[in-house]
Amino acid sequence: MKAASRLMCAVSAVALTAGLAVSGAIAVQLASVSVAEAATVSRIEVRGNRRVDADTIRSQVGISPGQSFSNADVNEAVKRLFGTGLFADVSITQSGNTLVVTVDEYAIVNQVLFQGNKKIKDANLARAVQLEPRKAFSNQLLQADEEAIRAAYQRIGRDAATVTGRIQELSDGRVNVVFDIQEGDRTKIGSIEFIGNEAFGDRRLRDVISTKQSNFLSFLMRNDIYDDNRLRADEEALRRFYYNRGFADFRVISSSADLNEADNKYTVRFTIEEGERYRFSDVSVDSTIEGIDATTLQGRIETRSGDLYSAEDIEDTIIGLTEEVAGRGYAFAQVTPRGSRDFENRTISVVYSIDEGPRAYIERIEIRGNDRTRDYVIRREFDVSEGDAFNQVLIQRAKRRLDNLNFFQTVNITTVPGSQPDQVVLVVDVVEKSTGEFSIGAGYATGASSSSNGGFSVEGSVTERNFLGRGQFIRVAAAGGKDSRDYTFSFxxxxxxxxxxxxxxxxxxxxxxxxxxxxxxxxxxxxxxxxxxxxxxxxxxxxxxxxxxxxxxxxxxxxxxxxxxxxxxxxxxxxxxxxxxxxxxxxxxxxxxxxxxxxxxxxxxxxxxxxxxxxxxxxxxxxxxxxxxxxxxxxxxxxxxxxxxxxxxxxxxxxxxxxxxxxxxxxxxxxxxxxxxxxxxxxxxxxxxxxxxxxxxxxxxxxxxxxxxxxxxxxxxxxxxxxxxxxxxxxxxxxxxxxxxxxxxxxxxxxxxxxxxxxxxxxxxxxxxxxxxxxxxxxxxxxxxxxxx
CATH class of the missing domain: 2.40.160.50 (membrane protein fhac: a member of the omp85/tpsb transporter family)
Structure with missing residues (x-):
């Protein structure tokens, strides 16, 4: 029983990567199985095992002496043994009245060592890899961990980093796993280019996006690191920038990043189509809900005739109308803006239609990606909770609040069907970012007359916006000069x-x-x-x-x-x-x-x-x-x-x-x-x-x-x-x-x-x-x- 317990613990710890990687080996082994279509054996013999108990292996085979079995049963037995993640090779053959199970056990990891790393600490790399002490080793996991370490270096702007994994054989089927790392130089962003922009210059658009060109202070600011997720976020930032300034037809046709390996620099390029610039023309509200008079809702409209088209103003209007209608007892009311373009005059008329929406409820809110931030810090930004009526407007408001917290690089909220037709599950995916800041500054005052004194002053502060992941704010600051000293602590x-x-x-x-x-x-x-x-x-x-x-x-x-x-x-x-x-x-x-x-x-x-x-x-x-x-x-x-x-x-x-x-x-x-x-x-x-x-x-x-x-x-x-x-x-x-x-x-x-x-x-x-x-x-x-x- 102890051996069986050890096996089950090992099975639960094996990553999905190992299971998928051995599927090819399974197919090879199945071809070598030679068993009668309906056969019985009097005993099951296990060969090649060193650490895993033979009885434990027999229990995974699932075939008992005297029991009739077929090729399909043997195939399933091979799959189960491979699925444990403990064996590099498995074969099952029949020899007379004996079923012979031959296994080749994976080595057990003794230590995972990192050599050559300075920019990323051992503890951070250890969290990135799947191989761990006292777990089974496989070449597939070694290769996956090499890629994971390279990805970690890409996230800090070192795309040229090379990682080579190797093993050191020890006694008793144990190995040390060693990753040899050459970190290389920082990969920089040499230029950021825009194609198709006419209304705004490249300089203005570069200020809109979060990715920045490298300069001599980039090693401190860390905003010149290329990242696919950041590029997608920059596309969205460009869309919002143009949508809020009249360009309702704006499109990002493509975005790319080309690495010049000779100088280890990226060229980031956005190809865009601005379209025409529009203004609002007629703006009105239309309600199909009995008891809701559209004329009483005019005060919640943020879009005004003659103003430049703005997606943000439309969003604010939708939120305002939804809140007003919900406050009157219509929890499922849905506000839909319908726009009509006048291409000749470059105007857009908007009708906010208020209808009874589908009756759907929130089954649960599922939060993913918050390794540091507590769940409740995210949940409390929602004005809805499990069991409440689903309201897309309130969900978007929660997303805006989460973005404004400045705790996350990205926030995405999606829905999946719930357990019942009228229920949905909210899935909140976040990518966290650093919330600690160290600030240091200096001041100097001097006068133009003999009656005025001056002098240098310095000040520094340490701020944490998300203390212990609880969303709390803490700041410690000190300042001093020739004639002054200041100390403050805020919570x-x-x-x-x-x-x-x-x-x-x-x-x-x-x-x-x-x-x-x-x-x-x-x-x-x-x-x-x-x-x-x-x-x-x-x-x-x-x-x-x-x-x-x-x-x-x-x-x-x-x-x-x-x-x-x-x-x-x-x-x-x-x-x-x-x-x-x-x-x-x-x-x-x-x-x-x-x-x-x-x-x-x-x-x-x-x-x-x-x-x-x-x-x-x-x-x-x-x-x-x-x-x-x-x-x-x-x-x-x-x-x-x-x-x-x-x-x-x-x-x-x-x-x-x-x-x-x-x-x-x-x-x-x-x-x-x-x-x-x-x-x-x-x-x-x-x-x-x-x-x-x-x-x-x-x-x-x-x-x-x-x-x-x-x-x-x-x-x-x-x-x-x-x-x-x-x-x-x-x-x-x-x-x-x-x-x-x-x-x-x-x-x-x-x-x-x-x-x-x-x-x-x-x-x-x-x-x-x-x-x-x-x-x-x-x-x-x-x-x-x-x-x-």
Missing amino acids: TEPYFLGRRIAAGFDIFRNTRSVDNSDGKNIYDREATGATVRFGLPITEALTAQLAYNYSQEEYTKGSDFAGTTVSTAIQQAIGQGTWKKSSVSGSLIYNTIDDMKLPREGIYANFTTEVAGLGGDAKWVKLTARANYYQMISEEIDLVGLVTVGGGHIVGFGDDPLRVFDQFNSNDRMIRGFKYNGIGPYETAGSSRDYLGGTTYFHASAEAQFPMPIIPESFGMRGAFFADAATLYGSDYTSPNVGGTDMEWRASVGASLIWASPFGPLRVDYAHPVVKEDTDRVQHWNFGISTRF
Whole structure:
């Protein structure tokens, strides 16, 4: 029985490849079987076995002494023995009254060794191969594992890698399997070409796809690796790009990648047909469901007559109409867009037909390919579950949500028939990608006058968007400069208590050494605090956020305080010692940005109200707002416009006036060209000025972003021209020596260099003030992090 158990365990571990590979050998052996059409034997003799027990082999033969058997029974016995995966050869012959079963056992793998590999670790290669210690060896599995290792190297961009498998004979029928690997050089993408494009240039289309041409930083960015799946995804990206810009007849005729073995570089080529560009003409809704008045659904239509044809707008309209109708009790309603082209006028009229769809239910949701991400992280993005009515629109919405998680390279959702005619099985296939990020950046601030100080600062962060496969967000960051140190830790659970409520917290500690206009260190500040926050989605684009904030600040006299005349306002604030703030805040965030890393279209707006006074020393109400509007100005040259507006106001309540430290300070997000806290109210102290901040600010900015000429787009470099305007005014502190409290506008113009670097988005700004006050502190250069919302 023990031998039989060992055999069954070995059978269950054999891969399908081995079973298929031996089928040819089975056919050969069957030809050698010579048995009477109906015969019996008195004994069964097993020969050639070394490890597998003879009784175990006899049990697999299935023929008993004294039992009548035929050639068909012998053929089945041979197949069963081969099917165990333990034998390289099997033959069954009859000799007199004896049935002779001759087997040639496979060797048993002792170790699997990898030699010559540096770019892929042994543990990762071991997961890619089928041969494992204590399992049967076969040449077919060896060849399959060679191919699997080559495929692993292709996935990291080393198509020239060679793999040779061999065995080392050991005693007792054991072998070591050795894979000799020559990794070769990285296979690069030399060029990406487009054939048939007229509306958009090659440069613009290369920016749409994820495959990039190789450059000297590609070894960090890893976006120049050719992959068939990525090529298919790039085809889909091109389709969506054209479909959303009026080209309803767009087709990808072919895509190919040709490898030049001489220089080990691919040439990737897309052949496309753009077709005509269309606009929407008449748009209407037609309902065949009794009780659904089409005229009441007009508000859910996103497509407008005269607009460029957009597949995304049609999808949004279908989702909106489906939700509206389902909310009225029609779970199986089906919305179908029917378009009619007017080729002469290049327009498309659309009728959204609402009909009763087939009654189908979801039997189960099957998820495949998620080696790291937990099943529930994927399932919770569906608004439907097992047993619910099948709704294709809600399935597509789930796919969009899964894509937006940025956990997967690809997401495909298909359906297969269920166990009953009215049931379907949803199959979700995902390909995971790395979700960890390491970002490092640097900044430099310098001034154009003797009253402004500057210096380098560095910052780094480690972020994991899918912590332990649970979909949780964790970020640890540190930054430091000549006069500052910042440390933060953030955690977010996107589905708190199983609901679509984001809950998280932030912990921070900041230190600052603050100088006056003469560069004298007048005070130091240490702040430690935490925030607990909750985010509740109202719509797909609108989110509400509530938070409780607590911080403790300590102010001490600076190294130059004793020998410097310091303003009365700052002396009073420092004299208050430890300052505690306890506040609650509420925010509304509206976000329709198409790409948070490289925005081209959409709005990101944030309106926040914060009230301090629930305990602690601070007692005030603060209102802030900021909105960024991105709009594509020219698709052909990839010219993007950005308009930013914002403002804030703080008002104290209670018996004590606001501290100067609670007021707003100017910074580069408010206006460039001026030093941090370099404009607004100030108090004259001797020959220097101490800037106090203000109670009110407004700012606006206009910017045009464009790709840098000559530099390949795969390098991620863009340029920008901008104009800023801002005012910071008002103060609760009154003194004859206080100035700058009136509403005076400042303005600046400048140019920027924006780089989507492997270390994170970086930006260099040069700004020149064109409207300023004599008391302002100027700063021309700024170097730091780019896209911030």
